[in-house]
Amino acid sequence: MNSDKITKAVLFSVSILILMLAAGMVYSLVGGAVPAFKAFGWQFIFSGEWNPTEGREEYGALPFIVGTLMTSFAALLLCLPLSFSTSLFLGEYFRGTRVARILGILVDLLAGIPSIVYGLWGFYVLRPALIELGFGGRGFGIFTASLILAIMIIPYATSLSNEIISMVPNDLKEAAYSLGATRLEVIATVTIPNARSGIVAGYILAFGRALGETMAVTMLVGNTNVVPSSFFDTGNTMASVIANQFGEADGLKLSSLIAIGLLLFLITGIINAVGKLIIKKMN
Amino acid sequence: MESIQALKNQDHSSGRLLKDKLVLIGVVILSLVTISPIMLIIFKLVMEGYRQISLDFLIQNTPDTFEAMTAVANGEKIPGGIANGIVGTLVMVVLAAVIAIPVGVLTGIYLYENQGKMMANLTRNVSDILQGVPSIVLGLISYLWVVKHVTSGYSALAGSVSLAIMMLPMIVRSTEETLKMIPQTLKEAALALGVPYHKVILRVLVPTGFSGLLTGILLGISRILGETAPLLLTALGSSRINLDISEPTSAIPLLIWEFYNDPNMIDLIWSSSLLLMAIVLILNIVSKQLAGKRN
Amino acid sequence: MTNTIAEVKKPILSINDLSIAYDKNYAVKNVSVEIKKNTVTAIMGPSGCGKSTLLRALNRMHELYENISTEGEVLLNDSNIYDMSPIKLRRHMGMVFQRPNPFPTMSIYDNVIAGYKLNGIRTKKKERDEIVERSLRDVALWDEVKDSLYKKGTFLSGGQQQRLCIARALAFSPEVILMDEPTSALDPIATSKVEDLLVKLKENYTIVLVTHNMSQAARISDYSLFMYLGELVEYGKTKNMFTNPIDPRTEEYLTGKFG
Numbered sequence: 095m096n097s098d099k100i101t102k103a104v105l106f107s108v109s110i111l112i113l114m115l116a117a118g119m120v121y122s123l124v125g126g127a128v129p130a131f132k133a134f135g136w137q138f139i140f141s142g143e144w145n146p147t148e149g150r151e152e153y154g155a156l157p158f159i160v161g162t163l164m165t166s167f168a169a170l171l172l173c174l175p176l177s178f179s180t181s182l183f184l185g186e187y188f189r190g191t192r193v194a195r196i197l198g199i200l201v202d203l204l205a206g207i208p209s210i211v212y213g214l215w216g217f218y219v220l221r222p223a224l225i226e227l228g229f230g231g232r233g234f235g236i237f238t239a240s241l242i243l244a245i246m247i248i249p250y251a252t253s254l255s256n257e258i259i260s261m262v263p264n265d266l267k268e269a270a271y272s273l274g275a276t277r278l279e280v281i282a283t284v285t286i287p288n289a290r291s292g293i294v295a296g297y298i299l300a301f302g303r304a305l306g307e308t309m310a311v312t313m314l315v316g317n318t319n320v321v322p323s324s325f326f327d328t329g330n331t332m333a334s335v336i337a338n339q340f341g342e343a344d345g346l347k348l349s350s351l352i353a354i355g356l357l358l359f360l361i362t363g364i365i366n367a368v369g370k371l372i373i374k375k376m377n
Numbered sequence: 378m379e380s381i382q383a384l385k386n387q388d389h390s391s392g393r394l395l396k397d398k399l400v401l402i403g404v405v406i407l408s409l410v411t412i413s414p415i416m417l418i419i420f421k422l423v424m425e426g427y428r429q430i431s432l433d434f435l436i437q438n439t440p441d442t443f444e445a446m447t448a449v450a451n452g453e454k455i456p457g458g459i460a461n462g463i464v465g466t467l468v469m470v471v472l473a474a475v476i477a478i479p480v481g482v483l484t485g486i487y488l489y490e491n492q493g494k495m496m497a498n499l500t501r502n503v504s505d506i507l508q509g510v511p512s513i514v515l516g517l518i519s520y521l522w523v524v525k526h527v528t529s530g531y532s533a534l535a536g537s538v539s540l541a542i543m544m545l546p547m548i549v550r551s552t553e554e555t556l557k558m559i560p561q562t563l564k565e566a567a568l569a570l571g572v573p574y575h576k577v578i579l580r581v582l583v584p585t586g587f588s589g590l591l592t593g594i595l596l597g598i599s600r601i602l603g604e605t606a607p608l609l610l611t612a613l614g615s616s617r618i619n620l621d622i623s624e625p626t627s628a629i630p631l632l633i634w635e636f637y638n639d640p641n642m643i644d645l646i647w648s649s650s651l652l653l654m655a656i657v658l659i660l661n662i663v664s665k666q667l668a669g670k671r672n
Numbered sequence: 673m674t675n676t677i678a679e680v681k682k683p684i685l686s687i688n689d690l691s692i693a694y695d696k697n698y699a700v701k702n703v704s705v706e707i708k709k710n711t712v713t714a715i716m717g718p719s720g721c722g723k724s725t726l727l728r729a730l731n732r733m734h735e736l737y738e739n740i741s742t743e744g745e746v747l748l749n750d751s752n753i754y755d756m757s758p759i760k761l762r763r764h765m766g767m768v769f770q771r772p773n774p775f776p777t778m779s780i781y782d783n784v785i786a787g788y789k790l791n792g793i794r795t796k797k798k799e800r801d802e803i804v805e806r807s808l809r810d811v812a813l814w815d816e817v818k819d820s821l822y823k824k825g826t827f828l829s830g831g832q833q834q835r836l837c838i839a840r841a842l843a844f845s846p847e848v849i850l851m852d853e854p855t856s857a858l859d860p861i862a863t864s865k866v867e868d869l870l871v872k873l874k875e876n877y878t879i880v881l882v883t884h885n886m887s888q889a890a891r892i893s894d895y896s897l898f899m900y901l902g903e904l905v906e907y908g909k910t911k912n913m914f915t916n917p918i919d920p921r922t923e924e925y926l927t928g929k930f931g
Contacts, residue, residue, distance in 0.1 A: 101575040105487040109500040112484055112549070115542065116503045122521045123514075179407035187404060191738075199665070200412040206661040207418060208603020210630050211650050214637065215418045245414045252411075265773040269837070272733060272767035273787035273844070274759040276397040283790055287777035299509075306511020308606035313637070333513045337606050355517040359510060366509035370502070380799065381845045389792045390759050 123359060126352035133346060138353060144319035146339075146347055153350035155357060157321045161329035162358070164236050165311060166304035168325055169243035170297060176244070177251040177300075181293075184252070185259030186285060187277075198256075205249035213313035216242040221314065234316035235328045242314055243304045251300035254373075258292030259285055291376045298369035305362050308333040332358040419654070426651030429644055434458035434652075439616055439632060445641040455644050462632040462649070464618045469533050469608075469628060470598060473540035478594060481545050485552020486578055501553075508546035515539040516607030524611060533619070533626035536612030540604060544597040551593025555586040588667050595664035599657050605630040629653045684709040684847060684878050685730065690744035692725055692734060699725040701902040702744070707848070707895075712870055712879045714893035714910065716886065718925065722902040723882045727850050730880065731765035732758040748847065763787065766841025766849040766877075771857045772833035774825030774840070781821040784808060784839050807839040811869055831862025835869065842877075849873070851881045855888065867892050886926060890914050898922045 130138055130153065141154025180201060188194040220241060221233035229238075262285050270280045286293070316328025317338055330338070332354050343351055433456070440448075440457035448455045484500065491497035519539035528534055559582060567581045568574075583590065608614075613625040614635060633649050636642035683706035692700040700722040707713050715723040728734040730746060732753065745752045753761050774783045784804045788795055795803070804821070808814040813835045817828070825836050834854060841849055851870075855863040870879055870892050883889050889896055889910060896910040898919070906913060906922045917923040 098574040101573075101578070105483055105490065106496075108480055108483040109487045109496070111480060112500055112507075112545070113503055115545075116507060118522075119510075119518050122518060126517075126521055176407050176411040179404040180411045182404050183408040187401065197408060197412060199662075200415050202665070203415050203658060203661060204412075206599060206657050207415070208605070208630060208653060208657060210603065210605045210633050210637075211418065211422070211654060214633070214646060214650060215414075215421060217637075219417065219421055248411055263773070265769050265771055266775060268733060268736070269767075269769060269773045269775070269840070270786070270790055271736060272731060272762055272765075272769075272850075273790055273840070274762040275790040276393050276759060278397040278400045279393070279790050279792075281400075283786075284775060284777075287775075290777075302509050306509075306513065308511065308513045309634070333511055333606070336513050336517065337609055340610055352517055352521070355514045359514050362509050362511055362514075363506050366506055367502075370505055381803065384788070384793055384795060384799070385763050385844055387791075387793045388760070390757055393759070393792060394757075 119359070123352060123356040126349060127356045129346060129349035130353040133349075138350070139357070142321045151346050153347065155332070155350075155354050157319050158330055158332040158335045158354055159357065160321050161236065161315065162305055162331040162333070162361075164322060164325060164329065165239045165243055165315065165331055166301055168236065168240035169247060169304045170301050172240060172244035173247050173251055173300065174297070177248045178255070178293075180248070180252045181256040181259055182281065185256040186281060189260055201249050201252055204245065207246075209246070209307060209309040210313075212242050212246055213310035216310060216314045229326070234314060236315060236322055236325050239311045239315040239331075240325070242310045243307055246307060246310065247300040247303050250303050251296050254296030254299065255289065255293040258289040258296070258376075262288045291372050295369045295372040295376070298365060298372065302362050302365040302369065305365065306333055306358060308337050312337050422647060422651040422654055426647035426649075429454065429648035430651065431458075434648060435463065436460050438618065439627075439635075439645075441616070442639050442641050445639075445645075449641055449644075455642065459629060459632050459645070459649050459652070461615060461618045461627045462629040463652075464620070465533065465612065465615070465626040465631070466602065466628040468620065468622065468626065469536045469540060469612065470602060472533070472537035472622065473544055473601060474594070474598060476537065476541035477544040477548055477597070481548025482552050482583075482590065484545075484549045486556065486582070488549065488553045489556040501549075504546045504549045507542070508550070510542075511606075512539070512543055512604050513606040513610070515542050516610035518542065519607065520610045528623040530623075531611060531613035531625040533612055533622040533624065536608045536626065536628070537622070539607035539611050540601040543604065543607070544601050547597040547600065548590075548593055551596070552586075552590055555589030555593065556582055558589070559585050592664045592668045595660050595667070599660035599664070602657055602660070603630055603653055605634055609634070682709070683707055684749060685880075686747040687726075687730075688745045688747070690726070690729060690746060691742070692722075692729055693741045694737065695739045696741075698902050700729065703899075703904045704744075705897060705904060705907050707878060707880060709878050710874050710876075711894040712874050712881060712892050713895040713897065714889035715880065715882045715897045715899060716884075716889055716925070717897075717899035717905075719884075721899040723897075723899050724852055726899065727852055727880060727882050730848070730850055731762050731767055733762075733767065759791070763791070763844045764847045766838075766844060766846035768834070768838050768841055768849065768851040768854045770853045772830055772837050774828075774833050774836050776824065776826045778825065779822045780817050780825045780828070780836060783825045783836055784843050786840055787844050803843050807843045808836075810842050810873065811835040811839045812865070813839060829862070831858050831865055834858060834862070834866060838866075838869065838873075842873075846877065848878045848880060851879065853882055853884055856884060863888075886914075898925060900925070 134153065139155055142156045143152045143154045144157060145152045184194050184198050221238060224238055225233040266284050267280050270284045311331050312334035315330055315334060317330050318328045319330055322329035336351050336355055340351055435458055437458035438461045439459060440455060445455045488497050488501050516539050519535045523535035523538050524531055563581060563585060564577060567577045608628050608631050612628060614631045615625045615627045619626045629649055630653060633646060636646045685707035687703055687705045690700060690703045691698060703726060715726060717723045725734055734740055745754060748764060775786060778786060781804055784807050785800050805814060808817065813832060816832060825833060828836060855866050873879060881893065893910045896913045897904060898906045900921050906917060906919045914926065917926060
């Protein structure tokens with residue numbers, strides 16, 4: 095009786111620890127970001143200025159917010175046809191076959207490759223290839239970073255939609271076949287509509303992944319601290335500006351980087367919460 | 378009735394079948410495109426990296442840039458290795474696991490035991506959100522907590538804390554999912570024998586779900602092994618082997634980043650990446666294998 | 673009297689020496705049988721005897737699985753179904769499944785008309801309305817759902833859902849309706865409604881029914897097939913088979929020795 099109470103208390107307090115951890119993270123990020131917001135106010139979010147010159151210091155997060163959203167959106171678009179085809183391959187066309195198993199393992203391995211290795215490959219293989227194709231700016235930029243990001247988020251986008259697609263009940267598909275539908279028509283009218291919210295949730299979560307990727311993007315995006323003018327321009331993202339500028343940062347600059355970290359934390363938190371909410375609704 | 382027969386005999390099937398075929402071909406081609414990067418990446422790593430892999434590579438510290446430059450100028454192999462990185466990675470990953478595993482497993486058990494209760498739902502949601510936090514932000518957090526207030530400087534401990542926070546939600550989730558798959562009757566049978574609650578957990582639930590828990594832990598470790606961004610902000614790096622967790626420490630991915638930024642070290646980039654990839658992939662495959670056996 | 677007329681009628685389906693194997697394991701072995709128009713034919717037998725495979729072979733649904741080989745022929749009104757395109761064949765052979773499976777993303781109306789939509793058949797609104805109403809009337813569901821045609825089919829009760837699925841199959845006015853244990857997921861009241869419906873439907877359609885439930889076969893079928901280990905053991909008028917089975921295995925099954 096007594097020992098049971100102790101066990102319950104231990105379990106309870108450990109889970110309280112998780113909540114405190116999360117609360118502590120928010121507290122520390124907000125605390126660290128206060129000087130930046132005090133100095134620049136809300137303008138911090140909307141200003142495109144990034145000037146570390148002593149005495150005339152001015153920091154704004156806009157170039158990085160825009161850069162992050164552009165790389166992630168472009169990555170999502172580029173990843174869509176690939177990962178969607180792969181989920182159909184795995185969850186519908188070749189479900190349960192040996193080919194699908196091997197393909198599934200390979201796609202999973204994509205998630206295992208460290209970000210920095212993607213960055214190296216992008217830098218030494220992809221970038222020269224893009225220059226060959228006539229890209230300016232020595233191959234750096236939003237587009238190059240998005241291309242690598244697209245590959246990186248494929249496993250996240252694929253695994254959920256593949257799972258949901260293969261869960262669409264067989265008897266529904268058979269009902270459509272028995273009416274004379276072709277496989278494509280079954281997919282379009284039965285499989286996809288029934289798996290819709292799961293597929294959407296998968297892509298939202300993959301998008302959340304893309305927002306926070308650091309190393310590979312840092313190595314390819316070009317690291318220019320101005321709002322990019324197009325997808326083929328160079329730029330910088332929230333995660334990569336923190337990684338790049340952190341080493342030499344103190345005072346107001348450090349606070350500004352922490353403030354960018356806080357914004358990134360909030361944006362990814364919201365995106366992930368939306369994704370999870372859709373999944374929860376589905377069940 | 379006649380009208381239906383007429384309607385039924387409308388035939389669009391040749392066009393429909395063609396479309397059906399074309400889409401199938403498209404799906405197969407795009408799926409092959411999807412997996413081509415992994416082949417290309419592994420190919421590149423092996424081709425460029427195998428030459429530098431040797432015993433020295435595993436047991437020597439990194440050379441300084443001048444040594445490397447001289448060697449490259451003389452057309453020799455770059456001397457030295459990445460022992461400081463290997464040891465640093467090992468220290469930080471083990472420490473992170475020691476922090477994250479007990480907390481994560483206990484939280485997972487708490488969630489499993491309190492299905493549907495408000496507090497458990499809150500904890501689960503918070504843990505899910507933690508899982509989505511970008512690793513660079515975890516680096517910032519550990520900087521603010523450990524570097525500034527605990528070790529008063531960059532340290533292996535700070536690196537471990539950021540990696541532990543990253544690993545924690547994965548362990549929570551895999552623990553809960555594993556326990557959910559254990560038949561309820563097993564737990565009831567133990568409780569019916571008058572076994573105290575903590576023994577049911579330690580002697581029945583954890584051993585039964587052991588391979589599942591191990592899978593989650595190995596996958597978590599394979600994720601944090603290759604992390605670079607949070608370590609830039611916490612462990613910083615070191616050119617020597619360092620076992621003092623309150624001091625700056627190197628790690629394999631940190632070394633790759635340093636080599637990338639130093640044109641003299643270029644040859645070491647690929648061999649270090651090859652080693653890192655090999656470890657990550659082996660862990661991945663072993664954990665998948667374990668998971669496969671369970672089902 | 674009616675029986676004599678039925679007997680001289682030409683068969684609508686002739687199954688000739690049909691064998692089906694999955695990976696070289698025969699699920700159906702050399703089955704030959706003739707299904708007569710406007711009858712209910714029940715296929716019975718213990719689990720794994722091949723009755724579902726036989727049923728699915730009639731609209732080529734068995735081909736959805738890998739490593740299937742089919743020998744023999746099935747003639748629908750004298751033409752071999754294995755020479756037709758499966759897509760067209762399936763418009764002539766409606767199918768109803770074990771569990772009610774209305775498309776959950778479609779309304780009741782859209783579920784009934786689903787065959788037309790899926791096949792890209794162009795219809796006028798008036799034609800569609802007629803088809804939906806007639807099909808729903810045929811399954812005695814019209815009065816129950818006419819005010820909620822645009823609600824999702826999944827809100828109906830299990831029995832209503834199954835009648836909706838029958839209506840979906842009827843919308844094409846198929847020659848034959850194949851039913852795979854259509855009442856096994858239904859409660860007794862819903863079951864008896866569906867059974868009454870089948871007896872009524874045979875005036876216009878031919879029904880082939882797989883059933884586990886012997887009393888159901890006795891109640892509603894005109895002809896019965898008894899299958900065992902992939903082989904057709906006995907085929908005849910249901911009345912005769914139940915009162916006077918020829919093969920000892922049939923007798924054992926009917927008296928509950930196995931299955």
